[in-house]
Amino acid sequence: MTATLALGRFVAESKWGDLPEGLRHQGRRSLLNSVGCALGVARSQPVEMAVRTLLPLRGAERVSLLGRAERLDVLGAAFVNAIGANLLDYDDTHLRTVIHPAAPVLPVVLGLAEARGLSGAAALHAFILGMEVACRIGNAVSPAHYARGWHITSTCGIFGAAAAKLLGLDAGQTAHAIGIASSESAGTVENLPSAGKNVSVGNAARNGLFAALLAQQGYTAAPSALEGPLGWARAMGDVPVVSEIVGELGTRWEAGLNTYKPYPSGIVMHAVVDACLALRREHGLRAEDISEVVVSGEQLLLDRGDRAVTGERDSRVSIHHCAAVAFLFGKAGLTEFEDTTVHDPAVVAFRGRCRAVLDSASPRGAATAAVRTTDGRTLSATVLHAKGSLEAPLSDAEIEAKVRDSAGHGGFAGAVDEVISLAWAVDTAPSVVGLMAAARAGG
Amino acid sequence: MTATLALGRFVAESKWGDLPEGLRHQGRRSLLNSVGCALGVARSQPVEMAVRTLLPLRGAERVSLLGRAERLDVLGAAFVNAIGANLLDYDDTHLRTVIHPAAPVLPVVLGLAEARGLSGAAALHAFILGMEVACRIGNAVSPAHYARGWHITSTCGIFGAAAAKLLGLDAGQTAHAIGIASSESAGTVENLPSAGKNVSVGNAARNGLFAALLAQQGYTAAPSALEGPLGWARAMGDVPVVSEIVGELGTRWEAGLNTYKPYPSGIVMHAVVDACLALRREHGLRAEDISEVVVSGEQLLLDRGDRAVTGERDSRVSIHHCAAVAFLFGKAGLTEFEDTTVHDPAVVAFRGRCRAVLDSASPRGAATAAVRTTDGRTLSATVLHAKGSLEAPLSDAEIEAKVRDSAGHGGFAGAVDEVISLAWAVDTAPSVVGLMAAARAGG
Numbered sequence: 001m002t003a004t005l006a007l008g009r010f011v012a013e014s015k016w017g018d019l020p021e022g023l024r025h026q027g028r029r030s031l032l033n034s035v036g037c038a039l040g041v042a043r044s045q046p047v048e049m050a051v052r053t054l055l056p057l058r059g060a061e062r063v064s065l066l067g068r069a070e071r072l073d074v075l076g077a078a079f080v081n082a083i084g085a086n087l088l089d090y091d092d093t094h095l096r097t098v099i100h101p102a103a104p105v106l107p108v109v110l111g112l113a114e115a116r117g118l119s120g121a122a123a124l125h126a127f128i129l130g131m132e133v134a135c136r137i138g139n140a141v142s143p144a145h146y147a148r149g150w151h152i153t154s155t156c157g158i159f160g161a162a163a164a165k166l167l168g169l170d171a172g173q174t175a176h177a178i179g180i181a182s183s184e185s186a187g188t189v190e191n192l193p194s195a196g197k198n199v200s201v202g203n204a205a206r207n208g209l210f211a212a213l214l215a216q217q218g219y220t221a222a223p224s225a226l227e228g229p230l231g232w233a234r235a236m237g238d239v240p241v242v243s244e245i246v247g248e249l250g251t252r253w254e255a256g257l258n259t260y261k262p263y264p265s266g267i268v269m270h271a272v273v274d275a276c277l278a279l280r281r282e283h284g285l286r287a288e289d290i291s292e293v294v295v296s297g298e299q300l301l302l303d304r305g306d307r308a309v310t311g312e313r314d315s316r317v318s319i320h321h322c323a324a325v326a327f328l329f330g331k332a333g334l335t336e337f338e339d340t341t342v343h344d345p346a347v348v349a350f351r352g353r354c355r356a357v358l359d360s361a362s363p364r365g366a367a368t369a370a371v372r373t374t375d376g377r378t379l380s381a382t383v384l385h386a387k388g389s390l391e392a393p394l395s396d397a398e399i400e401a402k403v404r405d406s407a408g409h410g411g412f413a414g415a416v417d418e419v420i421s422l423a424w425a426v427d428t429a430p431s432v433v434g435l436m437a438a439a440r441a442g443g
Numbered sequence: 444m445t446a447t448l449a450l451g452r453f454v455a456e457s458k459w460g461d462l463p464e465g466l467r468h469q470g471r472r473s474l475l476n477s478v479g480c481a482l483g484v485a486r487s488q489p490v491e492m493a494v495r496t497l498l499p500l501r502g503a504e505r506v507s508l509l510g511r512a513e514r515l516d517v518l519g520a521a522f523v524n525a526i527g528a529n530l531l532d533y534d535d536t537h538l539r540t541v542i543h544p545a546a547p548v549l550p551v552v553l554g555l556a557e558a559r560g561l562s563g564a565a566a567l568h569a570f571i572l573g574m575e576v577a578c579r580i581g582n583a584v585s586p587a588h589y590a591r592g593w594h595i596t597s598t599c600g601i602f603g604a605a606a607a608k609l610l611g612l613d614a615g616q617t618a619h620a621i622g623i624a625s626s627e628s629a630g631t632v633e634n635l636p637s638a639g640k641n642v643s644v645g646n647a648a649r650n651g652l653f654a655a656l657l658a659q660q661g662y663t664a665a666p667s668a669l670e671g672p673l674g675w676a677r678a679m680g681d682v683p684v685v686s687e688i689v690g691e692l693g694t695r696w697e698a699g700l701n702t703y704k705p706y707p708s709g710i711v712m713h714a715v716v717d718a719c720l721a722l723r724r725e726h727g728l729r730a731e732d733i734s735e736v737v738v739s740g741e742q743l744l745l746d747r748g749d750r751a752v753t754g755e756r757d758s759r760v761s762i763h764h765c766a767a768v769a770f771l772f773g774k775a776g777l778t779e780f781e782d783t784t785v786h787d788p789a790v791v792a793f794r795g796r797c798r799a800v801l802d803s804a805s806p807r808g809a810a811t812a813a814v815r816t817t818d819g820r821t822l823s824a825t826v827l828h829a830k831g832s833l834e835a836p837l838s839d840a841e842i843e844a845k846v847r848d849s850a851g852h853g854g855f856a857g858a859v860d861e862v863i864s865l866a867w868a869v870d871t872a873p874s875v876v877g878l879m880a881a882a883r884a885g886g
Contacts, residue, residue, distance in 0.1 A: 190667060214492065
């Protein structure tokens with residue numbers, strides 16, 4: 001059986017009752033986290049521009065945009081909502097592949113469920129299946145795929161969007177949808193620092209759904225579209241490990257391994273933030289008590305994080321900036337990585353008191369922060385597993401707090417309580433209309 | 444200067460007066476040939492299904508579909524018109540890259556020109572520039588790109604669609620449009636025997652234009668989106684020859700090297716058809732006069748063409764079928780490769796009287812046909828340069844004849860005279876509205 005047919009059967013035949021409660025809850029966490037991220041940037045320039053581009057092109061059947069009053073057809077809304085969810089890379093992470101699985105999948109699910117009056121349980125079910133498809137295909141080509149220049153959230157996320165359970169396709173049609181999506185899969189790492197990234201992430205949702213709509217009308221794909229000699233994986237430079245796609249379907253759940261970022265910074269910076277916050281908290285330190293901070297960690301941490309900071313983008317992957325905001329503000333939320341904070345003289349000065357040094361014995365993902373205080377003490381804290389990792393997952397309350405921070409930052413403080421309560425109860429709701437109304441434009 | 448910026452400047456600064464008349468005429472030939480191909484299949488299943496998928500999603504501003512009464516927004520129309528032009532691979536060929544350059548570019552140009560009331564000269568100018576961009580980028584990665592599994596008409600055609608001169612973008616915006624398209628470029632060879640091919644060709648037009656519309660609203664791409672270390676070319680497995688993209692812009696014209704197929708068969712079969720037609724014509728042969736046909740040529744011809752014929756798709760790349768229809772019907776048009784012809788007992792029997800043999804001394808693209816007649820004669824003809832090649836281009840009259848055959852086949856015999864005369868005069872028309880009206884649904 002080919003990879004697309006195995007996935008097509010799995011998706012088409014999956015029943016809500018087959019999903020363990022732990023996985024369903026992971027789905028609710030992924031949904032809430034993703035909606036929260038989108039609300040934080042719903043009024044940002046990249047989202048504005050995308051909406052302006054799509055408004056004149058929107059079809060008659062319209063669905064909601066997260067954090068916006070305009071409505072677009074399901075394809076356009078999938079594009080805009082995916083951009084918002086992933087804009088700051090603050091969303092979820094499937095750590096093995098570094099796919100952000102919710103962004104390409106959830107907008108398709110919410111749009112179809114809203115437009116067609118489908119239940120919250122059906123939506124959550126489809127969401128989990130879509131993430132599963134994307135992450136399994138990602139596993140089959142990781143880690144070389146990303147390293148070669150493919151933005152894996154886009155290139156593999158599209159398969160999760162194409163596996164659109166909510167369209168009611170049979171196994172063969174679902175296989176064709178996934179196979180068609182292999183001829184739409186795109187997005188480069190080179191374009192990540194530009195709006196080109198938004199386009200590939202948005203298109204993963206938009207074109208993935210388009211593949212499914214075409215399959216519903218009878219379009220087909222080659223049987224071995226993914227793993228064939230001139231197919232998707234090999235054209236992209238990968239020899240796919242097909243068993244990662246087709247093995248243990250329904251018992252091994254990659255979607256259950258989703259993680260959530262506590263800070264809108266590069267994931268390897270999280271242990272730095274945690275170590276600095278721990279020192280601040282445990283020793284009651286104020287920023288003015290500190291004469292120097294020395295952060296140590298493995299080579300990857302230094303390669304990513306030991307850099308000059310010129311603006312928002314650098315600050316998210318700067319060891320010095322992460323340490324500075326942790327000590328100065330006791331948090332590292334959206335505000336702490338904005339240009340006004342980055343250029344704040346107190347922050348600039350504190351970054352100058354930070355150094356990064358190599359500790360080749362430090363494990364991947366760990367960091368140690370050592371401070372020298374103005375009164376001569378040396379204090380240090382080591383974090384092996386950063387908050388948000390599989391070993392130290394965010395609690396539900398921590399996800400809620402993140403969503404509150406993000407929504408408040410985006411101007412949706414008044415709506416966020418309702419969004420949170422509707423998200424936790426999504427699979428008991430007869431439809432997603434209430435959730436979408438709350439998330440639309442402030443409730 | 445990066446490749447996208449060089450192309451952006453070239454496109455934005457190009458003036459209609461800069462284009463030599465020979466190139467303009469090549470543009471008119473490409474346009475007419477492409478519209479003719481689309482008319483031939485406008486009522487086929489793949490086009491029907493695409494229209495059905497897009498009708499509920501169409502925006503308010505609508506443009507024409509070639510050979511159809513429905514109208515779609517510019518993105519949807521670009522998709523459908525691109526599919527039609529390329530459906531049978533009967534369209535144009537830039538031989539060095541094997542790109543079919545008109546299909547991804549012309550639908551964008553015609554849609555924008557129709558929607559915005561732009562002149563025929565502006566449309567033809569934009570069309571030629573778009574083909575130029577696609578073929579230059581294709582040259583930079585050929586021939587390895589196609590061999591690796593990338594459907595180059597889709598993966599490079601999208602850049603021609605993105606270089607949408609008619610939007611009036613400046614050099615930087617055009618560069619960004621091309622750079623954004625690098626994060627949308629997709630389409631595999633594995634999917635060529637399926638509708639997945641239509642999706643990547645259609646998306647080359649649709650997503651290419653989308654990139655340009657996003658750039659118009661302010662979206663950007665990485666400066667080295669094409670040639671950077673983690674950019675489009677290298678992610679796809681190619682070390683691009685950048686000088687192929689940026690060298691001699693405005694003096695070396697790849698768009699001027701476009702060629703047109705006289706027969707809807709694989710391009711290496713064309714010399715077989717020509718040789719058989721020559722024998723039939725020169726010796727007044729009837730099919731029943733022939734007891735055996737031996738076609739000889741190089742290895743590539745045999746690899747492609749010495750095969751069992753089970754249906755329409757095989758017949759287009761069958762030496763035996765091409766010889767059979769040439770001798771039986773004296774032509775090799777659309778009808779001669781349809782299932783009814785393929786399964787016609789007289790055709791089946793004639794194919795059985797044909798053999799293919801290797802002649803390793805035969806040059807690429809050549810073929811020899813030798814017949815033994817029932818009265819004992821042996822006659823042979825060799826064709827070195829098939830009709831339609833750069834050395835033996837179709838005359839304008841031959842392109843007209845092809846377009847008449849195709850349009851008639853599609854049910855548009857009544858409209859084709861007007862389409863042909865409007866196409867030859869396109870750059871003197873104040874708009875393309877007349878041409879699109881004639882091509883829409885039979886005039």
